[in-house]
Amino acid sequence: xxxxxxxxxxxxxxxxxxxxxxxxxxxxxxxxxxxxxxxxxxxxxxxxxxxxxxxxxxxxxxxxxxxxxxxxxxxxxxxxxxxxxxxxxxxxxxxxxxxxxxxxxxxxxxxxxxxxxxxxxxxxxxxxxxxxxxxxxxxxxxxxxxxxxxxxxxxxxxxxxxxxxxxxxxxxxxxxxxxxxxxxxxxxxxxxxxxxxxxxxxxxxxxxxxxxxxxxxxxxxxxxxxxxxxxxxxxxxxxxxxxxxxxxxxxxxxxxxxxxxxxxxxxxxxxxxxxxxxxxxxxxxxxxxxxxxxxxxxxxxxxxxxxxxxxxxxxxxxxxxxxxxxxxxxxxxxxxxxxxxxxxxxxxxxxxxxxxxxxx
Amino acid sequence: xxxxxxxxxxxxxxxxxxxxxxxxxxxxxxxxxxxxxxxxxxxxxxxxxxxxxxxxxxxxxxxxxxxxxxxxxxxxxxxxxxxxxxxxxxxxxxxxxxxxxxxxxxxxxxxxxxxxxxxxxxxxxxxxxxxxxxxxxxxxxxxxxxxxxxxxxxxxxxxxxxxxxxxxxxxxxxxxxxxxxxxxxxxxxxxxxxxxxxxxxxxxxxxxxxxxxxxxxxxxxxxxxxxxxxxxxxxxxxxxxxxxxxxxxxxxxxxxxxxxxxxxxxxxxxxxxxxxxxxxxxxxxxxxxxxxxxxxxxx
Numbered sequence: 044x045x046x047x048x049x050x051x052x053x054x055x056x057x058x059x060x061x062x063x064x065x066x067x068x069x070x071x072x073x074x075x076x077x078x079x080x081x082x083x084x085x086x087x088x089x090x091x092x093x094x095x096x097x098x099x100x101x102x103x104x105x106x107x108x109x110x111x112x113x114x115x116x117x118x119x120x121x122x123x124x125x126x127x128x129x130x131x132x133x134x135x136x137x138x139x140x141x142x143x144x145x146x147x148x149x150x151x152x153x154x155x156x157x158x159x160x161x162x163x164x165x166x167x168x169x170x171x172x173x174x175x176x177x178x179x180x181x182x183x184x185x186x187x188x189x190x191x192x193x194x195x196x197x198x199x200x201x202x203x204x205x206x207x208x209x210x211x212x213x214x215x216x217x218x219x220x221x222x223x224x225x226x227x228x229x230x231x232x233x234x235x236x237x238x239x240x241x242x243x244x245x246x247x248x249x250x251x252x253x254x255x256x257x258x259x260x261x262x263x264x265x266x267x268x269x270x271x272x273x274x275x276x277x278x279x280x281x282x283x284x285x286x287x288x289x290x291x292x293x294x295x296x297x298x299x300x301x302x303x304x305x306x307x308x309x310x311x312x313x314x315x316x317x318x319x320x321x322x323x324x325x326x327x328x329x330x331x332x333x334x335x336x337x338x339x340x341x342x343x344x345x346x347x348x349x350x351x352x353x354x355x356x357x358x359x360x361x362x363x364x365x366x367x368x369x370x371x372x373x374x375x376x377x378x379x380x381x382x383x384x385x386x387x388x389x390x391x392x393x394x395x396x397x398x399x400x401x402x403x
Numbered sequence: 404x405x406x407x408x409x410x411x412x413x414x415x416x417x418x419x420x421x422x423x424x425x426x427x428x429x430x431x432x433x434x435x436x437x438x439x440x441x442x443x444x445x446x447x448x449x450x451x452x453x454x455x456x457x458x459x460x461x462x463x464x465x466x467x468x469x470x471x472x473x474x475x476x477x478x479x480x481x482x483x484x485x486x487x488x489x490x491x492x493x494x495x496x497x498x499x500x501x502x503x504x505x506x507x508x509x510x511x512x513x514x515x516x517x518x519x520x521x522x523x524x525x526x527x528x529x530x531x532x533x534x535x536x537x538x539x540x541x542x543x544x545x546x547x548x549x550x551x552x553x554x555x556x557x558x559x560x561x562x563x564x565x566x567x568x569x570x571x572x573x574x575x576x577x578x579x580x581x582x583x584x585x586x587x588x589x590x591x592x593x594x595x596x597x598x599x600x601x602x603x604x605x606x607x608x609x610x611x612x613x614x615x616x617x618x619x620x621x622x623x624x625x626x627x628x629x630x631x632x633x634x635x636x637x638x639x640x641x642x643x644x645x646x647x648x649x650x651x652x653x654x655x656x657x658x659x660x661x662x663x664x665x666x667x668x669x670x671x672x673x674x675x676x677x678x679x680x681x682x683x684x685x686x687x688x689x690x691x692x693x694x695x696x697x698x699x700x701x702x
Contacts, residue, residue, distance in 0.1 A: 164591075
């Protein structure tokens with residue numbers, strides 16, 4: 044059979060953000076792919092050095108739509124380290140709460156997209172319906188469904204009142220019921236397993252060679268999770284399980300993220316039940332003394348790396364962001380060779396690409 | 404013309420599409436469309452701009468859905484609806500199966516004639532799928548013919564009036580026929596030719612406007628006639644009273660539509676190699692076994 048090249052992207056029903064793959068196929072076998080990035084490159088790092096630190100919070104939140112809060116959390120922790128201020132405990136817990144809720148809604152979104160692309164529209168509709176519960180609670184707390192603007196340098200902007208706490212705990216217990224039902228359905232559904240089991244396995248050597256992080260690495264057995272290995276407060280005071288699986292195929296990546304959702308729900312409840320009283324912010328000076336800092340946090344897709352250098356003014360000298368999707372894009376051509384054409388959606392969706400994050 | 408002719412088939416096709424979309428929506432915790440939504444969609448499609456890529460043959464591209472529509476509506480003449488049929492002759496079951504397969508071949512040609520990589524892939528896949536489900540379907544549909552001793556659908560219907568519905572004698576054959584029907588109608592889990600995530604819209608990617616509207620009509624009529632055929636072959640005529648037979652026919656159609664919509668809601672799409680494996684390694688042997696038992700029963 045002769046080789047034909049199908050273009051997936053920059054616009055295709057398969058991908059949510061523009062990225063271009065030219066996939067060479069022969070019959071029903073994929074031979075390789077040619078990838079092109081940069082369609083959503085906005086030059087965030089360059090824009091950041093032209094704005095002051097507070098304006099940059101607004102900018103950094105818009106690097107990505109799904110993991111917006113964790114980006115600003117990393118940035119604010121970096122600036123606060125440079126300033127030498129320690130934010131109150133209550134603010135730390137509120138930041139962690141929003142991070143975990145973001146993890147839940149990101150995994151629910153991703154699961155819906157994967158299900159839709161393999162033809163299980165029903166799971167897509169159900170998970171996105173559950174996602175609405177999380178988004179509505181985040182809107183009640185912060186005023187925004189997707190970009191919350193909760194962080195500020197020195198603490199958080201919104202407090203969690205006892206009413207909010209009750210609402211959140213009710214929502215989390217309903218969500219836990221839905222996630223357990225989802226796990227049960229996925230465990231018993233033969234068609235989902237038939238489409239994802241054994242597809243595109245990634246070995247531990249490949250993970251280490253491409254520096255892949257996050258749920259993809261954990262699905263292959265590499266036990267890394269920055270919430271436990273290099274914790275920002277308050278994760279050093281919270282107990283949770285890090286889920287790993289051994290097979291490294293698409294099914295492992297799927298079921299691992301659903302189990303991570305359950306852990307995040309547990310974490311949210313722990314945070315809400317142990318919320319310390321106190322202020323939610325402290326006053327931080329505008330001019331940041333010269334220095335450089337590295338902040339690493341666990342975004343829903345893996346390790347998020349921020350490097351910040353200041354020069355004594357109120358604008359940063361250099362901001363460098365390395366998002367977890369970038370190494371995942373690196374391993375994609377290796378995954379895309381020698382699979383069926385019908386497995387392309389499983390692989391692309393399983394990697395959980397967030398191109399806006401990768402392109403910045 | 405009116406019953407059970409072209410207008411009737413067209414209206415039944417619209418009702419089928421509405422019911423299918425409504426049931427699917429309820430499975431997905433949604434509300435679903437109003438009853439005139441399929442008709443509204445067709446009217447909207449007719450008002451859209453009708454274009455094709457450079458290099459495609461406009462005449463063939465327009466002729467393909469019209470020929471398919473003519474074929475399925477002709478097949479409708481021989482399929483009894485609650486006992487009423489236009490005409491019949493010995494062997495019309497074979498003609499019906501052939502006429503209901505013409506849309507699949509036309510789909511492939513539509514993929515070839517609309518110049519574009521997704522259309523070509525979708526059309527090729529529809530032929531691959533055709534080879535995997537058509538043989539089990541024909542084997543399953545031959546069962547009632549052999550049991551009744553006739554290849555005429557109306558004759559099979561009359562024989563079931565004496566012996567009872569054939570589904571009691573060959574339930575496995577009914578299951579195979581349903582799977583074959585899902586493959587023929589290109590519904591989930593066998594909607595591989597039009598898998599949105601891989602080939603955008605399959606062979607009909609480049610179709611818009613009136614031509615696409617006719618394709619949708621073809622698919623709806625093909626679906627409802629396939630359901631009617633299965634009801635006639637496996638459920639038979641349960642009552643002599645024409646009004647009661649009509650009501651029972653409606654109930655049977657609704658049950659079949661619920662069955663098809665449920666199957667489309669709860670399964671993920673199959674991969675083409677999984678379908679080919681299942682078709683030839685599981686369905687065909689089971690079908691032949693069922694046929695063997697049917698021949699024994701006939702004797």
